[in-house]
Amino acid sequence: xxxxxxxxxKTALARREEILAAAMRLFARQGYARTTTKEIAxxxxxxxxxxxxxxxSKQEILFAFSVPAIITPLHELLDQMxxxxxxxxxxxxxxxxxxxxxxxxxxxxxxxxxxxFNAELVEAFYQHIARAGLNLLEAFIxxxxxxxxxxxxxxxxxxxxxxxxxxxxxxxxxxxxxGQHTGISRExxxxxxxxxxxxxxxxxxxxxxxxx
Numbered sequence: 001x002x003x004x005x006x007x008x009x010k011t012a013l014a015r016r017e018e019i020l021a022a023a024m025r026l027f028a029r030q031g032y033a034r035t036t037t038k039e040i041a042x043x044x045x046x047x048x049x050x051x052x053x054x055x056x057s058k059q060e061i062l063f064a065f066s067v068p069a070i071i072t073p074l075h076e077l078l079d080q081m082x083x084x085x086x087x088x089x090x091x092x093x094x095x096x097x098x099x100x101x102x103x104x105x106x107x108x109x110x111x112x113x114x115x116x117f118n119a120e121l122v123e124a125f126y127q128h129i130a131r132a133g134l135n136l137l138e139a140f141i142x143x144x145x146x147x148x149x150x151x152x153x154x155x156x157x158x159x160x161x162x163x164x165x166x167x168x169x170x171x172x173x174x175x176x177x178x179g180q181h182t183g184i185s186r187e188x189x190x191x192x193x194x195x196x197x198x199x200x201x202x203x204x205x206x207x208x209x210x211x212x
Contacts, residue, residue, distance in 0.1 A: 016054045016064075018044050023061045028106035032062065032114050032121070059121075062111065063128045069104060071132045078136060086144060086201075090194040093137075094166060098190065101170045109171070134159050141201065150201040162197055169193070 022044035026035040037058055041048040055061045077096050081089050101108060115121045137159035144150035169189065184192075 012054075015046070015050075019046070019051055019054055020061065020065050023058075024065055024104075024107050027062070027110055031110045032058075033118065037061075059124055063124070065107075066125075066129050067132075070100060070129055071136075073100065074133060074136055078140065086149060087194060087198045089140065090198055091190060094190045094193050097166050098170070098186065105170075112167070130163070134163065137162060144201065149203060151203045153201065158197075158201070165193065 019040065023035070023040045026039055026043055035058070037051050038048045040058070040061070041051050044051075051061075055064065073096060074093075077092060078089070081092055084092070111121075111125075115125055134156075138155045141150060141153070141155050141158055145152055145155070
């Protein structure tokens, strides 16, 4: 049985992963904008031309890492929790995003800080990452409304508010607004955020319903 094709494929996948790992180290260390494909190649121990056998651009390298790291776990989590109650799902979502931040903090902080000054990167990040994540959140909220558990709200606003709230805490929790200044553990923070959103969404909430 000829296994050369399998060996070639494994080698190609391994090389691709090496390039991604090298790029993430450099993005975390010196930022996305200041990193060149030549430097990525040097970090990976390959020629610059080899990179273009696997990726068409530096941006493609970034999103080849970002989609599996950021969006795929979200899909998997929601699939696993299809039968869980809404508060449990919200807690799990927020915890999942905090764990993501823990694992990739330096890369995410570098890319997100640069995105404020790079319109092309902002648009690409929205198309590849943010839109997919927002679609998942919107589907969760829309289903809750349709099934009568959540009150009618502007789904796009709520989903973006949740995302923005988490991003703000990611940046600030270990900084000027961090737990060391509040006496609140991260677990307590996650529970508080989940309860806050859950109570705001509940059908019996005393908050006024949105005019849809």
